[in-house]
Amino acid sequence: MREGIRFTEHVAGARLRQASEDDVKAVVDLVNAAYRGEEARKGWTTEADLLDGQRVDAEGVSELIASPDTLVVLAEDTGTQELLACCELRGDHGGDAYFGMFSVGPLAQGRGLGRAILAEAEVQAARVWGARRMTMLVIRQREALIAWYERRGYALTGKSAPFPYGDERFGIPLRDDLEFVELAKEL
Numbered sequence: 051m052r053e054g055i056r057f058t059e060h061v062a063g064a065r066l067r068q069a070s071e072d073d074v075k076a077v078v079d080l081v082n083a084a085y086r087g088e089e090a091r092k093g094w095t096t097e098a099d100l101l102d103g104q105r106v107d108a109e110g111v112s113e114l115i116a117s118p119d120t121l122v123v124l125a126e127d128t129g130t131q132e133l134l135a136c137c138e139l140r141g142d143h144g145g146d147a148y149f150g151m152f153s154v155g156p157l158a159q160g161r162g163l164g165r166a167i168l169a170e171a172e173v174q175a176a177r178v179w180g181a182r183r184m185t186m187l188v189i190r191q192r193e194a195l196i197a198w199y200e201r202r203g204y205a206l207t208g209k210s211a212p213f214p215y216g217d218e219r220f221g222i223p224l225r226d227d228l229e230f231v232e233l234a235k236e237l
Contacts, residue, residue, distance in 0.1 A: 055121065055178065061166035062125075064134050069122035074111050076133045077122065081106045084153040086221065093156030100191055100228060101221035106151065110219060114138055114151070121178060122151070125167055134158040135167050141179030146234075149175070149186045168202060176237050184237055187211060187230040196233065204233040 057066035069077060083089040085105045090096035097105070114120050119142075125135040135158060138151035149171055154164045175181040188196055190210070200206075213228035214220050 055174070057123070057174070058170050060128060061170055062161060062163040063128060064125035064163060064166075065128050066167070066170060067124055067126065069115050069124050069136065071112060071115060073122075073124060073133075074108050074115065077111050077124070077136055078104075078106055078108050080133050080136060080155055081111075081151060081153045084155055089156055091156075093154070093159040095154065095159065095195060096156075097189065097192070097221070100189060100225060101223055103218055103222040105221055107219055111151075121174065123167065123171065123174070125163060135163055137167055137171050139171055139175055139178070141175070141181060145180075145182045147175035147179055147181035147184050147237075149184050152186075164198075165202065172235070172237055182237055183234055185232055185234045187232055189213070190229050190231045191225075191227075196231070199233050202235070204235045207232045207234050 055068050082105050084093065084095060085097045086101065086103065087098060090098050115122050119140055121139040123137050123139065124133055126132060127134055135154040136151065137149060140148040140150070142148065172184055175184055188199065209232040211230040213223065213230060215223060
């Protein structure tokens with residue numbers, strides 16, 4: 051865990067905190083529910099028509115939480131402590147920070163929580179790593195999600211990366227034309 055992280059106390063009815071090893075199962079459950087299967091269809095961020103299987107596994111989440119260059123941020127309901135959202139921030143010490151594993155539970159979507167967490171992630175990237183730019187990879191076919199990021203100041207960079215076909219840790223593709231595109235925003 052990174053020491054000395056200070057979060058905005060409350061955002062959109064949620065309390066933010068840094069993830070610990072005790073949170074691995076809850077993070078895995080949230081991320082997979084937000085993007086895959088029938089549960090994900092209750093929200094607008096589903097990838098269920100593009101990918102089947104899992105989005106993350108316990109081993110991968112545990113590695114992220116343990117990494118000294120990564121911060122996994124959780125948003126919990128202030129009343130119930132239910133995990134509502136999470137994201138991964140990774141500093142590269144070259145002026146960029148990477149934003150990933152962004153998940154808002156399907157029933158918590160559409161109330162401004164995602165927008166608030168993204169804004170807090172930008173603040174933390176600048177504070178923790180001195181980042182001047184935030185980057186992310188999004189599946190090219192996720193047009194509504196890309197448009198959501200563009201409304202928050204992100205732009206396509208023209209860079210892309212292949213989808214990791216054959217690596218079921220990232221899911222089982224339902225089509226053969228998936229690829230990632232990079233978006234970035236100056237902080």
